[in-house]
Amino acid sequence: MNHQVELNVNGTVYDLSLEPRKTLLAVLRDRLGLTGTKEGCSTGDCGACTVLIDGEPVTSCLVLAVAAEGREVTTVEGVADVDALHPVQEAMVSMGGLQCGFCTPGFIVSSYGLLQKNAAPSEDEIRRALAGNLCRCTGYTKIVEAVQEAAKRMAEKKGGKRAAA
Numbered sequence: 001m002n003h004q005v006e007l008n009v010n011g012t013v014y015d016l017s018l019e020p021r022k023t024l025l026a027v028l029r030d031r032l033g034l035t036g037t038k039e040g041c042s043t044g045d046c047g048a049c050t051v052l053i054d055g056e057p058v059t060s061c062l063v064l065a066v067a068a069e070g071r072e073v074t075t076v077e078g079v080a081d082v083d084a085l086h087p088v089q090e091a092m093v094s095m096g097g098l099q100c101g102f103c104t105p106g107f108i109v110s111s112y113g114l115l116q117k118n119a120a121p122s123e124d125e126i127r128r129a130l131a132g133n134l135c136r137c138t139g140y141t142k143i144v145e146a147v148q149e150a151a152k153r154m155a156e157k158k159g160g161k162r163a164a165a
Contacts, residue, residue: 005069009034010078016065024068025049025060028075036076036105040134047133050106051075055117057110057132076105079112087153088112088146097146099137106133111147119158120151 002017009032016031028034028051037060040048044059051060052074079086088111091097098104107130114121114129121129126147127140135143 003066005066007065007068007073008071009073010075018065020064020066022065023061024051024063024065024073027065028060028073034075034077038102038105040102045134046103047106047110048103050109050133052109052113055113057113057129059132074109074112076108079108086112086150087157088115088150091146091150091153092143095142095146095149097138097143099135103133103135103137107135107143111150114147115151115154119155121147123148 003020005016005018007014007016007027009028014032016027018027018031025037025039028037029039037051038048039061040046042061044062047059049060050057052058052072053063053068054071055074080089085093086108088108092104092108097107110130110133111126114126118125123144126144130140130143130147
């Protein structure tokens with residue numbers, strides 16, 4: 001039996017009729033067409049499916065979609081502005097924090113979530129925040145450096161806005 005569920009994903013509210021056993025990952029990809037969130041292990045170990053629910057990173061392969069009702073879901077598609085990449089995304093590209101790209105959405109979402117709460121995280125805080133994301137290509141150093149660079153760019157952007165006002 002399906003349930004009527006209202007999901008708020010990236011600021012858009014979707015009214016859906018869902019089987020209660022469907023994961024948030026399946027609904028995002030198959031019903032909403034948001035394929036940036038990747039399915040890796042399906043056991044919550046790799047972090048490729050990481051999204052934010054109410055600002056907290058979760059592995060969407062382990063969350064039932066019905067459990068996200070009434071909560072704010074942010075996927076990698078919701079990180080960037082319409083006209084420009086988010087500084088986390090820019091830094092991942094410019095600092096070489098990605099290789100094959102499969103794990104990249106999960107790292108971007110986890111990094112974005114961290115920087116929303118902590119504008120100037122230490123290297124250790126970054127590594128802890130990204131501990132749930134696995135990468136087989138980069139060795140993590142460039143990813144951590146990209147998050148540090150993103151934090152720096154965000155601080156400069158914020159400072160620039162204050163100076164111009």
